[in-house]
């Protein structure tokens with residue numbers, strides 16, 4: 143289909159005639175039945191040329207949920223000239239994305255996100271091929287379980303710094319705190335440590351502003367096309383799977399003044415100016431024989447020749463990881479901070495668990511997670527919130543179920559024809575995982591719209607473990623996607639979220655500010671799915687909170703050394719960029 147579309151656009155006829163021609167050609171190039179006459183999955187017809195696009199501009203997950211109820215757990219729709227198939231059931235997700243992973247694991251070569259911004263790289267935009275396998279393998283050196291365990295003390299330190307900063311800026315609970323800014327700084331510092339071996343010492347550092355701006359601009363914000371922001375500005379997201387018509391109506395790619403293309407080009411050059419420059423600087427330091435903290439960029443540069451990597455591969459991979467790892471994890475923490483003040487009884491239970499298991503003399507660590515089932519459940523529920531510990535573990539899980547920042551995840555793309563129970567899915571179909579419907583299935587999650595960590599109280603799996611359960615109906619939630627493209631940052635993200643949430647709960651009573659409503663329904667579409675700006679009070683719970691700030695040394699970050707597979711204490715640690 144791809145070829146037919148491109149052939150049709152090699153000369154540019156005028157206006158509507160061209161659009162109709164290319165769209166028709168692209169649709170005709172997709173077979174609408176298989177050889178046995180099995181049809182496409184049923185679905186909405188949509189409008190001429192643009193298909194179902196206009197119905198997905200605001201809260202697309204609600205439109206998908208409506209269609210899933212009307213057409214069933216596997217339905218199809220057209221966006222411009224692109225066929226989409228939407229999966230809304232755990233069993234189908236497993237059958238297609240896991241069992242038939244060889245067919246359903248590619249990515250569409252989207253004009254804006256893949257071609258213009260990421261040059262078909264960064265792992266997330268790379269088609270299912272040997273380059274993807276190589277880049278994912280290299281990325282995994284820094285993201286696998288052993289690697290994350292190796293640099294847990296870096297994460298520990300950043301989680302301590304997060305709590306300290308909240309305490310200081312909140313003037314010991316007397317002033318409002320904006321948890322969103324703190325969450326962004328925390329996840330950014332973690333990613334800077336892992337990718338470039340550096341950190342920033344303050345939320346006000348210019349790199350923080352620049353990096354968060356880039357993440358938000360890029361973010362595969364799935365939900366919105368146009369958004370009225372509180373400051374009165376209209377912002378349009380350009381990389382979400384259903385947010386950008388330029389990807390699906392070929393004519394728009396030839397418009398001389400297409401603002402989406404201009405934004406895409408600018409974003410790539412901003413990525414290169416920010417992260418590409420850091421790669422270059424690191425390379426120069428290595429060439430000068432200077433000490434460089436172990437990090438992903440160093441691993442890539444040292445293996446550049448052996449792995450056949452171009453500078454662009456490295457720069458885009460680092461940029462892709464910086465965006466994939468910052469706003470996602472931050473969003474979970476933001477939803478947790480927005481939700482928890484409304485549930486004092488849940489917070490009270492989490493505090494009791496922390497006091498019983500950890501006490502006041504030290505902050506919780508990852509070793510405590512297994513003994514904090516309620517916090518664990520809160521986190522999973524927040525996916526419903528995103529995920530906390532066993533009482534704490536339990537609380538976290540509910541956050542993740544409820545507030546998945548990526549209801550539609552990153553779409554997969556099929557590379558062969560496949561017929562599933564009499565429904566034909568042609569090669570070249572975009573596959574969406576409709577986690578909103580899956581997370582609100584009353585059979586799997588009774589009373590699906592209530593935030594109830596108790597639903598996860600007996601689930602002691604990490605999400606990384608839960609994703610491998612043989613029965614997909616038992617999986618905790620689907621926020622990390624599925625199959626061969628499942629998020630490789632899961633180990634890291636889970637650990638970051640646990641440390642941040644358990645420590646915030648350990649240190650603070652989190653309260654809303656009288657007269658200030660926290661809007662849990664609306665969201666800021668610029669950063670995946672984050673709550674709209676809000677402030678809360680973070681009141682220190684005991685006198686040991688301040689003492690704990692000196693428990694860890696900032697200048698002794700241990701870094702995982704993927705070459706020697708050993709830990710060492712770096713001698714130039716905590717490089718402040």
Ligand code: HEM
Nearest residue numbers: 265266463466467470471551552622623624627629631635
């Ligand atoms: C709570 C935090 C996070 C969430 C909810 C999340 C979610 C996702 C989802 C839904 C996908 C697509 C999976 C699929 O195609 O089936 C994905 C892919 C990816 N994520 Fe994450 N992610 C998170 C954190 C991270 C972190 C910390 C990193 C670290 C670098 C990361 C790196 C990536 C990469 C590189 C991909 C592309 C994988 C590929 O295409 O093969 N993510 N993530």
